[in-house]
Amino acid sequence: MKHIVIIGNGISGVTAARHIRKQKDYRITLISSESQYFFSRTALMYIYMGHMTYENTKPYEDWFWKKNRLELLFAHVEKVDTDTKTLHLDTGDNVTYDRLIIACGSKPNRFGWPGQDLEGVQGLYSKQDLEMLERNAPNNKQCPHAVIIGGGLIGIELAEMLSTRKIPVTFLVREKNFWGNILPPEDAALIEEHIREHHIDLRLSTELKEIEADENGRCRAVITNTGERIECQLVGLTAGVSPNIDFLKDSKIELGRGVKVNRYLETNIADVFAIGDCAEQTETSGKRRPIEAVWYTGRMMGEVVAQTICGRRTPYQPGHWFNSAKFFDIEYQTYGWVWPEPSENEKQLFWKHPSGKKAIRLAYDKNTKHLLGLNSFGIRIRHEVIDQWLTEKRKLSYVIENFKEALFEPEFFGTYKEDLRMIKNQFATV
Amino acid sequence: MSEYKIDHNMALTGEPPKSLDTWQKLAVLIGMSGLGILLLATLNINFPDKTLWLTISLSALATGILLFSYREYQGKSKGIKNDGVWFKSISSRGLWAWLSGIALTGFYIVLYFFPQYLGLNPDGENTGVISLFDPLSKVLSGNPASQWFVYGVLYTIAILAFGIKFLYKYRHNRYERLRTFSVMFFQTAFAFLIPELMLRLNNPDLPYYDLKNIWPLNYYNFEQYRVDQFISAGTIGIALLIFGVLSILVITPILTYKYGKRWYCSWVCGCGGLAETAGDPFRHLSDKSLFAWRVERWVVHSVLVFVVLMTTAVIYTYLGYDADKYWLNREFFLISVASGLTILFALIWYFKKDELEKDAKYGAVTYLAIILGLIVIHYLSGSNVFLFQAETLRSTYAFLIGAIFSGVIGTGFYPIFGNRVWCRFGCPMAAILGIQQRLFSRFRITTNGGQCISCGNCSTYCEMGIDVRAYAQKGQNIIRASCVGCGICSAVCPRGVLKLENGSRDNRINSDGVLLGNDVDLLDHIRDYDPTRSPRKE
Ligand SMILES: Cc1cc2nc3c(=O)[nH]c(=O)nc-3n(C[C@H](O)[C@H](O)[C@H](O)COP(=O)(O)OP(=O)(O)OC[C@H]3O[C@@H](n4cnc5c(N)ncnc54)[C@H](O)[C@@H]3O)c2cc1C
Ligand code: SF4
Ligand code: SF4
Numbered sequence: 001m002k003h004i005v006i007i008g009n010g011i012s013g014v015t016a017a018r019h020i021r022k023q024k025d026y027r028i029t030l031i032s033s034e035s036q037y038f039f040s041r042t043a044l045m046y047i048y049m050g051h052m053t054y055e056n057t058k059p060y061e062d063w064f065w066k067k068n069r070l071e072l073l074f075a076h077v078e079k080v081d082t083d084t085k086t087l088h089l090d091t092g093d094n095v096t097y098d099r100l101i102i103a104c105g106s107k108p109n110r111f112g113w114p115g116q117d118l119e120g121v122q123g124l125y126s127k128q129d130l131e132m133l134e135r136n137a138p139n140n141k142q143c144p145h146a147v148i149i150g151g152g153l154i155g156i157e158l159a160e161m162l163s164t165r166k167i168p169v170t171f172l173v174r175e176k177n178f179w180g181n182i183l184p185p186e187d188a189a190l191i192e193e194h195i196r197e198h199h200i201d202l203r204l205s206t207e208l209k210e211i212e213a214d215e216n217g218r219c220r221a222v223i224t225n226t227g228e229r230i231e232c233q234l235v236g237l238t239a240g241v242s243p244n245i246d247f248l249k250d251s252k253i254e255l256g257r258g259v260k261v262n263r264y265l266e267t268n269i270a271d272v273f274a275i276g277d278c279a280e281q282t283e284t285s286g287k288r289r290p291i292e293a294v295w296y297t298g299r300m301m302g303e304v305v306a307q308t309i310c311g312r313r314t315p316y317q318p319g320h321w322f323n324s325a326k327f328f329d330i331e332y333q334t335y336g337w338v339w340p341e342p343s344e345n346e347k348q349l350f351w352k353h354p355s356g357k358k359a360i361r362l363a364y365d366k367n368t369k370h371l372l373g374l375n376s377f378g379i380r381i382r383h384e385v386i387d388q389w390l391t392e393k394r395k396l397s398y399v400i401e402n403f404k405e406a407l408f409e410p411e412f413f414g415t416y417k418e419d420l421r422m423i424k425n426q427f428a429t430v
Numbered sequence: 431m432s433e434y435k436i437d438h439n440m441a442l443t444g445e446p447p448k449s450l451d452t453w454q455k456l457a458v459l460i461g462m463s464g465l466g467i468l469l470l471a472t473l474n475i476n477f478p479d480k481t482l483w484l485t486i487s488l489s490a491l492a493t494g495i496l497l498f499s500y501r502e503y504q505g506k507s508k509g510i511k512n513d514g515v516w517f518k519s520i521s522s523r524g525l526w527a528w529l530s531g532i533a534l535t536g537f538y539i540v541l542y543f544f545p546q547y548l549g550l551n552p553d554g555e556n557t558g559v560i561s562l563f564d565p566l567s568k569v570l571s572g573n574p575a576s577q578w579f580v581y582g583v584l585y586t587i588a589i590l591a592f593g594i595k596f597l598y599k600y601r602h603n604r605y606e607r608l609r610t611f612s613v614m615f616f617q618t619a620f621a622f623l624i625p626e627l628m629l630r631l632n633n634p635d636l637p638y639y640d641l642k643n644i645w646p647l648n649y650y651n652f653e654q655y656r657v658d659q660f661i662s663a664g665t666i667g668i669a670l671l672i673f674g675v676l677s678i679l680v681i682t683p684i685l686t687y688k689y690g691k692r693w694y695c696s697w698v699c700g701c702g703g704l705a706e707t708a709g710d711p712f713r714h715l716s717d718k719s720l721f722a723w724r725v726e727r728w729v730v731h732s733v734l735v736f737v738v739l740m741t742t743a744v745i746y747t748y749l750g751y752d753a754d755k756y757w758l759n760r761e762f763f764l765i766s767v768a769s770g771l772t773i774l775f776a777l778i779w780y781f782k783k784d785e786l787e788k789d790a791k792y793g794a795v796t797y798l799a800i801i802l803g804l805i806v807i808h809y810l811s812g813s814n815v816f817l818f819q820a821e822t823l824r825s826t827y828a829f830l831i832g833a834i835f836s837g838v839i840g841t842g843f844y845p846i847f848g849n850r851v852w853c854r855f856g857c858p859m860a861a862i863l864g865i866q867q868r869l870f871s872r873f874r875i876t877t878n879g880g881q882c883i884s885c886g887n888c889s890t891y892c893e894m895g896i897d898v899r900a901y902a903q904k905g906q907n908i909i910r911a912s913c914v915g916c917g918i919c920s921a922v923c924p925r926g927v928l929k930l931e932n933g934s935r936d937n938r939i940n941s942d943g944v945l946l947g948n949d950v951d952l953l954d955h956i957r958d959y960d961p962t963r964s965p966r967k968e
Contacts, residue, residue, distance in 0.1 A: 011884065043885035050514040051922075052714075056890045059899060061719060164513040197507060295883045324881050326924040329509030329602075333881070333926060357508075380926035383879025408878050408929055410920055412604040 002026045004309060005087065005097035007077050011295055012276025013103035014038045015302025016309075017070050023310040028069070029095065031087070033076035034126050037062055042295055044130050045157045049164045054127075080251040082269045099309055102248070102259050102267075102274040103302070106241035106293050109150075115211030120219040121235040124158050133161075136234050140167045143233040147171075147222045149208045150239030151178045153325050156191075158236045159200050160328050170201040170230050172208055172222075174239075177340075184340050186350050187375055190359055191327045198328050211235055241293055243278040256280045258291050263315040265305045273308070275301035285317060287337055294323055320390045321373075322383060330357060335386040336373030338363040346372055349396075351423045353378070360423060364396045371399050379419070380408040400427045453501045461494020471559040472548060481565045488583070492591045499595035508602035510922050512891070520845060521711045527845035535842030542833040545577035570626040582622055585704065589617045592707035599710075605917045605930070609696055613703035616642050621700045636663045639670055642698050644677045646737040647859035649827060654748040657756075683866060689932055690873025691863035692915020699859075701852060704841065705893065706916060709849025713893035713918065716848035722895055726855050726912065728793065733831055734861040735797045739804065740827045742767050743820035768805045771798065782869045785939070831856060850893040854912055864911030872932040873915065874939075875908035877901065882927045888919035902927050909939055 004020060006013040009032035017028050030038075043057040065072055073095070079088040080100070087095045108123025110116045122132050137143040146162050148155050151173030159169050175181060177188035178195065195202050207225040214220040221231045243258035254260045254268040258280030265273045276298035281290045300318055307314040324333045338361055342348050347366040352359040358378035364371055370393040374386060385406045389399060399406075404420055450458070467477075467487035477483040503511055520526040540547050549558020556564055556574055563575035563583060593614040600606035620642045628636055637659040645651040651674050660667040685693045695702045742764070749760035775798050778786075786794070840852025853860050867873060875898070882905075888898035894912045898919045901908045908928075920928040 040884045040886055042883040043887070046885065046887065049512075050517040051510075051512040052886060052890050053516055056714075056886050059884045059886065059903060194507075296880050299880075322880065324883075324925045329507050331924065331926050380878070380929075383881055387879065408926060410603065410605045410917065411930060412608055 002098045003096065004028045004099045004101065005095055006030045006101040006103055007080075007087070008032055008103035008105055008276070008278075009035070009038045009072070010041065010103060010105050010276060010298065011038075012105075012298035012302045013101065015299045016101055016103065016275060016306050017302075018068070019303050019306030020309055021068050021070065023306070026309075027071070029071040029073055029097075031073040031075060031077055031089075031095070033074070033090070034128065036072060036074045037065070039127065041125070044124065044127070045161050048130060048133060048161045076247075078247055080248060080253065082252050082272060085271070098271065100272045101305060101309075102253075102272065102278060103276045103298075104244050104247075104278045106277040107244040108154075108237055109240045109242055110237060111239065113149075113208055113210060115213060115219065116237065118211055118213050118219045118235075119217055120233055121211055121237065123237045124154055125241060133234075137162060137165070137167055139165055143167050145170070145230070145232045146234040146236060147230055147232040148236040148238055149222075150237065151175065151180070151204075152238060152240060153179070154241075155236070155238035156195065156327055158238055159195070160198070162234075162236075163198055163200065167234075168199070168201070170203060170232070171195065172203050172206045172224060174205070174207045176205045178202070178204070180340060182340060183375070184338065184348065184350075184361065186352070187359065187361060187377065190352065190356060190377055191330065191332075193356060194328055194330055241277070243280070243291065245278055256290075263317075264308055264313055265301055265316055266308075273305050275305050281316075286321075288318065288321065296322075320387055322387075330378050331380065332375070332377050333381050334373070334375045335381065335383070336363070336371065336390045338373040338375050349427050351426045353419060353422070358419065362396065362399065362427070368393070369395050369397070371396060380410075382406050382408040396427075400424055451501055454498050457494045457498035457501065459494075460490050460497065464488065464490030464492075464494060468559050468562070471562045474549070474558055477562060480562050484562050484566060487562075488587060492587055495591035496594060499598055502595075503598050503601075511599050512922065515711070515714060521714075523715065523846060531843055531845045534844065535838055538833075538838040538842050541577055541581055542837060548577050548580065550577050567626075570623070571629040573629070585700070586617055586622045588708045589700075589703045590614055592710070593703075596707050596710055600921065603917075603921050606921060609692075609917070610706065612697045613699075613706060616698050617700050617703050636660070636667060636670070640700070641670075641673070643700065644682065644694075644859060645674060646678070646734070646741070646862070647699070647701070647857060649737050649741065649832060649858070652741060652745055653824070654744070657748075678862075682863065683870075686863050686866045687871050690871050690913070690915050690930075691860065691867045692873065692913075692930075694863060695853065695860060695914035696916045701836065701840070701857065702850075702914060705844075705849040705853060709841075709844050709893075712844045712849045714848070714890050715846065716850060716854070716893050716895035718889050718892070718895050718897050720897075723897075724789070726895070727789070729855045730857065730861045730864075730912075731793060731797065733835075733856055734858040735801065736823075736827060736831070737858040738767075738771075739801065740820075740823040743823050747820040764805060764809065768802055771801060778865075778869060785869065831858075848893055848895070850914070853914065854894050860912070860914075867913070868909060868911040872935060872938070874931060874933065875901075875913065875920070876929045876931050876933075877905050877907065878925075878927045878929070880905065881925045883925055885924065887922040887924060888928060891918050891922045893918070898928065907938060 004017075004026050006017055006029065009030045013030055013032075017030055020026060020028060037058055038060060039054065039057045040059055043052060046052040047054055047057065073089075075093070076090040077087050078090050081088070082100075085097050085100070087097065087100075089095065106125065108125050108129075110123075115121065120136050122136060123129055124133065137146060145168050147170045148158050149172050151171065155171065155173075156178075159171050162169050173180075177183065177185050178192045180188055183191070192202060192204070203224070209223045209225050211219050212221040212223065212229070219232065219235050221229050222235060223229050245255055245259060248255060248259065252269055253272060258278050259267055259274035260282050261267055261274045261279050263281070263283055263285075265275055265279065267274055277291070277293040279291070279301065281288075284290050297318060301316055304314050304316045320336050322333070322335045324331070326332065338348065339346060342363070345365050345367060346363050349362045349364075350359065351361075359376070360379065361375040362371065363373040371389055373390075374381065382405070389406070400423070403423060464487045467483060467490070471477060471483075516522045518524070520530065545560075547558070549556050549560040551557060555561065560575050560577060560580055563580045566583065567573060567575035567579045593610050596610050597607055600610075621640045625638050625640055629638065637656045640648070643651075650656065657671065660671040682694070696706055746760050746764055749756055749758055749763055775794065778794070783791075835856040836852045839847075840856060843851060882899070882902040884899055884903045886899050888902060889896070889900070892898050893916060894910075894914055896908065896910050896913060898908055915930055917930055920930055
């Protein structure tokens with residue numbers, strides 16, 4: 001029987017395993033050194049905040065794996081030998097494979113800042129990181145002040161986490177707007193205001209220069225590029241992630257920033273595939289980036305690679321881009337492309353509710369007038385509808401006229417009548 | 431190779447967001463003093479001015495709860511307020527949870543089985559805590575208080591005070607607010623004031639009737655003493671009796687068809703009302719395992735069968751005693767029940783066979799066979815109804831289900847098993863509405879394309895123990911018999927994935943639902959390959 005081995009039991013590896021199992025009787029092994037069972041990384045913050053237990057974050061009960069004959073190995077792969085199709089584990093054991101799927105995810109970026117390896121300096125990616133955070137910042141007595149470096153999605157999650165334990169946070173963001181490489185300035189401003197409402201000391205256009213150590217080798221303060229010194233007991237490094245591929249350096253698998261793959265998620269070596277955060281596409285589709293470190297692309301790649309492995313060679317062809325996040329209490333969804341600075345041919349419309357907690361931005365083609373993308377804040381949007389409108393290249397006027405169809409708000413959120421009227425009025429004048 | 435240890439560290443070293451501020455400590459003190467007065471009264475300390483002390487006690491209770499809640503959510507921006515839920519002793523099965531569980535359980539045992547310790551004295555003046563409530567009861571109904579009156583007052587105060595807490599907690603969510611107003615209203619008006627006033631204003635002959643308490647939740651509604659009272663109370667009594675029958679046979683199916691069982695379970699029902707308000711801090715304690723779901727289906731449907739048998743037996747028996755008093759003939763009644771159930775079963779089988787899980791089919795067939803078998807045995811032998819005396823059935827039901835399950839376990843164990851244990855495992859009304867919701871309703875929870883990140887907030891906070899995530903992460907609609915439509919899964923979802931909706935029945939069950947995001951061809955492939963219906967079966 002063919003043996004499929006998957007390095008990584010995150011969303012992409014697990015999805016691949018499940019979809020292979022649906023079709024074939026192959027022997028399937030998932031290897032991970034992070035946790036025995038699959039858990040949801042996206043829920044890490046909720047454990048620290050006391051919304052959920054670690055158990056709650058597991059999407060499948062523990063019996064699921066055995067029942068579906070998915071073998072789990074709790075070990076670290078130290079070396080991959082593609083000539084002999086062998087993996088060398090830290091336990092001293094070897095595992096041989098017929099097909100190998102690399103789904104090893106990411107690790108937090110460290111840009112060589114002085115002091116980045118001190119005690120009390122950490123990223124937030126893995127379960128072990130969360131355990132470390134629990135030691136570094138259990139409460140505001142042991143951690144009277146924290147500094148977070150990098151204004152992205154994980155940074156703001158970390159800020160929210162710490163604030164639930166009443167730990168004062170200074171949040172350093174290099175760009176002049178929060179998440180400025182993704183959000184247009186007005187959108188960012190809405191979030192910045194909300195961040196400050198939660199008593200986070202947000203510093204825009206500010207970079208980390210170095211981290212100062214105390215006599216025990218723990219971080220004591222950070223120094224910014226403006227020369228300011230901020231005392232702190234925790235430094236959260238959340239300036240993005242990159243593929244976690246160090247263990248592949250000595251292998252024959254071609255690496256760039258990630259594991260290089262073609263449209264079929266195949267690497268340069270036969271029978272070796274890569275999916276999820278660690279995969280770097282050599283031919284990207286549309287305006288997508290070569291490395292997409294988000295949950296659902298990992299899931300989709302897992303589905304696709306399963307088709308290929310089960311004998312139906314299938315290219316990875318993601319549809320329209322979408323994503324979502326939650327900034328403290330403001331939910332955010334995005335569909336299609338909305339650039340922080342309108343690209344050529346792109347024009348944008350922006351509506352903000354007087355409360356400052358809701359907003360819609362529409363991007364459209366200024367020549368053909370069809371919809372290019374949408375950002376929404378504090379308003380739930382129906383994925384299916386926008387996806388269809390993007391595919392059908394609906395005109396802006398149609399979108400505005402039928403916007404109600406695109407709402408996914410809970411029942412009785414009647415204020416939306418008013419909002420819709422405002423949206424229509426404002427957009428009609430443009 | 432350790433699994434996650436954080437939960438344990440937390441209790442020792444951490445200071446997660448669980449501490450009470452000074453105001454909250456004061457609030458606890460005030461609330462406890464209100465309880466203290468009731469306790470002292472129970473211990474037969476005599477309070478000279480009962481009206482005054484009752485007022486003080488009840489106000490202290492309400493003030494304590496309200497002050498506590500105000501401090502809990504005040505100054506925080508609108509949104510989900512679950513910080514520290516799993517760290518607080520009371521809401522994470524810690525010491526306080528066990529203590530309050532034991533105290534509540536004790537209270538229910540005394541209430542149901544030893545009301546004399548509360549001071550109930552049917553033959554003379556009440557004493558103890560019940561006597562403290564006499565003045566209020568006399569104002570409302572003209573009669574002295576009973577243990578049920580005391581319970582009713584406390585129950586209503588709990589729903590109102592914790593209801594306000596809930597309203598404040600979910601002030602950003604209109605669905606949650608509206609349905610909370612609704613349960614607060616139904617409890618105060620229908621369960622509490624109207625029946626008391628009816629006693630006073632109208633007709634001492636009328637039975638105490640909470641109109642929203644529908645058979646089979648109200649399992650005693652058609653017992654002889656009540657039916658006799660209805661009949662002897664004249665037109666209004668007959669109207670109420672007819673209303674009681676229509677409630678379950680006509681009104682309930684229509685509303686459930688249109689809105690799902692939520693119209694009752696989380697907008698009207700008193701048990702649901704308490705669970706959603708006082709029980710809200712415990713909703714995450716429900717068991718989400720597949721095993722629990724299996725147990726749930728067997729237990730709740732067994733209770734339903736039990737109540738049907740019991741009620742049939744009871745009615746059949748008294749129809750026999752005084753045959754000329756009732757227009758309904760006992761044989762005719764028995765045959766109607768048997769044929770009604772058979773027709774219902776046949777219809778479901780014919781139209782919905784494909785939607786039933788294997789164990790549901792076994793269960794349905796077995797139960798129908800048991801019921802019909804008993805009816806036939808009886809009919810042929812003419813002896814005891816259903817092997818047991820009707821009275822034995824009735825008292826067993828009242829003890830096991832009416833008292834132990836719904837009260838002692840259902841509410842007493844809130845802090846241990848979660849707030850909807852009764853509704854999920856024990857309530858025969860929920861079982862009927864659930865079958866209907868699963869098979870004939872427009873209600874569903876829709877999932878939003880590919881946005882689910884499998885975080886698990888929805889499953890964690892589903893008080894009915896539904897693994898909502900299992901559906902959401904596959905893009906399937908959630909159509910579950912037990913869903914009470916509380917809307918909390920939708921509220922807590924950080925990605926806006928879930929929406930409670932009433933809609934067309936076409937495509938309501940999108941069992942091969944596929945997540946958006948892949949190109950079309952791939953969708954087709956996955957559709958071909960997905961042989962599963964239940965999201966748990968892979
Ligand atoms: C805090 C946080 C919040 C997030 N929130 C969102 C969100 O809201 N929405 C969203 O779209 N995305 C979010 N993401 C990103 C998303 O979680 C990732 O894109 C996704 O988890 C990647 O899945 P994966 O399967 O590719 O890799 P991973 O989940 O990283 O899984 C890889 C696994 O492989 C293991 N592994 C690696 N190398 C080896 C080896 N040599 N031997 C053995 N095991 C190995 C790793 O330990 C890891 O367990 C978030 C990420 C984080 C950290
Ligand atoms: S539906 Fe929402 S709450 Fe539930 S797992 Fe998905 S993202 Fe989380
Ligand atoms: S599925 Fe959602 S709406 Fe239904 S009971 Fe559970 S939490 Fe409430």
